[in-house]
Amino acid sequence: xxxxxxxxxxECAARVVFLVDRDGQTIAFHGDIGDMDTTSFSSLAxxxxxxxxxxxxxxxxxxxxxxxxxxxxxxxxxxIIGRSLLVVVFDKRSTVGLVKIRAKRASYEVAxxxxxxVRESAYTMKNNSTFSEITDEDIDSLFS
Amino acid sequence: xxxxxxxxxxxxxxxxxxxxGLCGKTxxxxxxxxxxxxxxxxxxxxxxxxxxxxxxxxxxxxxLGTVRGFKTRFHLYTVPGQxxxxxxxxxxxxxxxxVVFVADSQEERMDANIESLYNLEENLQxxxxxxxxxxxxxxxxxxDLPNVTPMQDLVGELQRKGEPxxxxxxxxxxxxxDTLKAVAKQVLTELRKS
Numbered sequence: 001x002x003x004x005x006x007x008x009x010x011e012c013a014a015r016v017v018f019l020v021d022r023d024g025q026t027i028a029f030h031g032d033i034g035d036m037d038t039t040s041f042s043s044l045a046x047x048x049x050x051x052x053x054x055x056x057x058x059x060x061x062x063x064x065x066x067x068x069x070x071x072x073x074x075x076x077x078x079x080i081i082g083r084s085l086l087v088v089v090f091d092k093r094s095t096v097g098l099v100k101i102r103a104k105r106a107s108y109e110v111a112x113x114x115x116x117x118v119r120e121s122a123y124t125m126k127n128n129s130t131f132s133e134i135t136d137e138d139i140d141s142l143f144s
Numbered sequence: 145x146x147x148x149x150x151x152x153x154x155x156x157x158x159x160x161x162x163x164x165g166l167c168g169k170t171x172x173x174x175x176x177x178x179x180x181x182x183x184x185x186x187x188x189x190x191x192x193x194x195x196x197x198x199x200x201x202x203x204x205x206x207x208l209g210t211v212r213g214f215k216t217r218f219h220l221y222t223v224p225g226q227x228x229x230x231x232x233x234x235x236x237x238x239x240x241x242x243v244v245f246v247a248d249s250q251e252e253r254m255d256a257n258i259e260s261l262y263n264l265e266e267n268l269q270x271x272x273x274x275x276x277x278x279x280x281x282x283x284x285x286x287x288d289l290p291n292v293t294p295m296q297d298l299v300g301e302l303q304r305k306g307e308p309x310x311x312x313x314x315x316x317x318x319x320x321x322d323t324l325k326a327v328a329k330q331v332l333t334e335l336r337k338s
Contacts, residue, residue: 023239024219025147025156039186039205043219047191047200050235124150130212131148134336142208142216142332143325 001113005030008086008106013094015074018087019110020045027084045078045087053080066103068096081107084114146241146335148214155211157331158219158239159324162264163246164256165197165225168285171314172246173202173220176324179317180206198224201236211332218328225260234267242279242331243268244323246314247302249284249292257302265304279330280307283323288313 001019009017009031016031018038024046026038053063067078077088077099086107088099147156161169170190177188184207191200202222209216223233245264247257265275284298299309308326312319 021147021239023147023158025149027149028151037187039217039219040189040203043203043205044189047235050238051200051232054231054235121150130214131335131338134211134332138211139329139332142211142328 001028001110001117002030004106004109004113008088008102011106012088012090012099012102014088014090014099016089018042018045018085018089020085020087022046022049022080022083022085031089042087045076045085049078049080049085066100070096077103079103079107081111082114084110086110146331146338147239152215153213154215154217155335156217156219157241157328157335158221159242159244159327159331160236160240161220161222161244161246162233162260163225163285164248164253164260165227167225167246167248167253167257167260168312168314169222169225169246170198170202172244172283172285172312172320172323173204173222175314175317175320176206176220177204179321184208197226198222199229200224200232208328216332218324218331220324227259227263230263230267233263234270237267237271237273240268240271240273240278241334242281242327243275244281244283244327245302246283246285246312247298249286249298250289251291251293254293254298254301257298261302261304276305279327279334280305281323281327281330282307282309283312283319284309285312285314285319287311287318288316 005017016033018029019027020042021027024043026042052067056064065080069076074091079086086103088103090099161172163169186205188204190202193199204220206218221236223236268275310319310323314320
């Protein structure tokens with residue numbers, strides 16, 4: 001996944017590329033985050049898509065598959081890939097058109113990797129006893 | 145649904161503070177934010193109106209430490225309490241792992257509490273959740289005010305499934321962390337079961 005995000009980042013001359021769960025959790029990212037609060041950024045991206053998707057429903061659309069916010073210096077492109085969001089942060093070195101084309105191509109690879117990850121995750125969860133071994137003391141220790 | 149990132153060894157859980165307008169949901173988050181070490185928290189994001197009423201949500205990430213080598217991070221959200229922001233409330237409940245219902249203890253807010261609780265149950269159902277199955281805590285806020293409903297009356301009216309109940313004064317922090325701990329414990333206990 002990191003390889004795909006890294007290539008997309010280079011291909012569209014982006015500052016940073018994120019893959020975010022639709023509930024607002026950061027799955028992966030590549031690029032220059034500087035002092036950006038990535039947790040808040042992902043949460044807001046998910047909130048943004050949730051709000052625009054609901055607006056789409058109100059006007060009879062299933063969803064807006066992509067959302068663009070253009071700023072004076074930095075811009076954001078968000079593309080929906082199933083349960084995930086591909087978020088590209090870019091500046092004047094790139095264009096919305098370029099980002100759209102490159103992101104669309106990358107989205108097929110991202111979707112395939114995510115499908116595989118979901119299958120692997122189901123297997124891991126089934127065969128991983130890490131969480132079933134959590135004790136009351138483990139939980140209490142978080143609050144001490 | 146609890147989000148487990150095996151690559152970065154992180155557990156991310158989403159907790160939503162729900163309740164009627166002006167019951168103190170944002171105040172709970174603000175107190176947690178103000179009382180937590182900078183290394184354990186991210187920014188407190190407030191999407192609010194010009195008059196500081198929550199418009200979409202408040203959000204803050206809170207790191208509690210590690211369990212079995214996994215860093216645990218709680219994403220705390222509030223919903224806008226005002227009746228006409230229902231569409232936003234539904235969206236924020238997506239992917240929820242635990243809910244805190246913040247009730248306003250003032251006598252004149254009893255109907256608003258009941259209406260908001262019904263609204264919570266409805267909106268959870270819309271998102272495919274059942275309150276009876278979800279980690280859940282009831283907080284009775286504003287206990288310092290003179291015109292409060294007795295605790296047993298509030299519990300009788302608002303408790304749904306024997307969930308933990310905490311008296312609170314969110315402005316000075318009374319009961320705020322007890323509430324958070326109770327819901328966080330339930331969320332992690334659910335994770336153990338699953």
